[in-house]
Amino acid sequence: MSQVSRDKLVIGNWKMHGGKDENQRRLDALLRHAPERTHGVQIGICVPFPYLAQTEQALRRSEIAWGTQDISAHNSGAYTGEVSATMAADFGVRYVIVGHSERRSLHLESLATIARKARRALESGMTPVVCVGETLEERETERTKEVVSSQVAGILDEIPENLWLKLVFAYEPVWAIGTGRTASPAQAQEVHAHIRELLSSRFTECVRVPILYGGSVKAMNAPDLFGEADVDGALVGGASLDSIEFAAICIAAADRASLISAS
């Protein structure tokens, strides 16, 4: 839909995988294999909370950013087990995934909670990566756009307008997460264009808000997905555990970014 050029953004989500030694090997491999030419591409890795210090230590001299997979909706207080946005910010976090479908389904997170989490992240100077997407049943009953529209609207309604440009959205069809079943580039593009329209109908500048695709992204399917006009990058789960594969996805994004800047 849009002709505006946006940087590509590739974010890995390690989920609840890893351990100190394994992480170190993964981070070292990522530093070795990530594209040297990062012009037009930003890369981030979202790790489990206990490994933020280790990740900060490993990546702080690199161009690769790091982040968390969730955050508390509260600022501070008696919330046993929760981690606040200011705590994450202490570790140099740039990206905070909020509303991942695993949190929505396993932890019954409501849209209002997700929106508050996004707001907390923004207030602490971090970038929320807000996940939206339909279930298989919703797709099969042709409710994808309706579902995604209400998810996007619920976030925008909670976030002050002057912060909208600091949001990142990730379209993650629930049926494609961890299933090996990717949305086709055309399916992804259709929903991304719809989200783009929703955003820019609220505020034209929102055409710049990155919209990532997530759901079984691999090095093999990344180039085609990145070739779509409104796919600005990827949120990568399983494939981010293999740093060579993840780096190859980042290289596909860098290749796409350089094609766009040359055109």
Ligand code: PGA
């Ligand atoms: P996947 O996960 O790449 O393993 O499908 C994506 C995600 O959960 O963000």
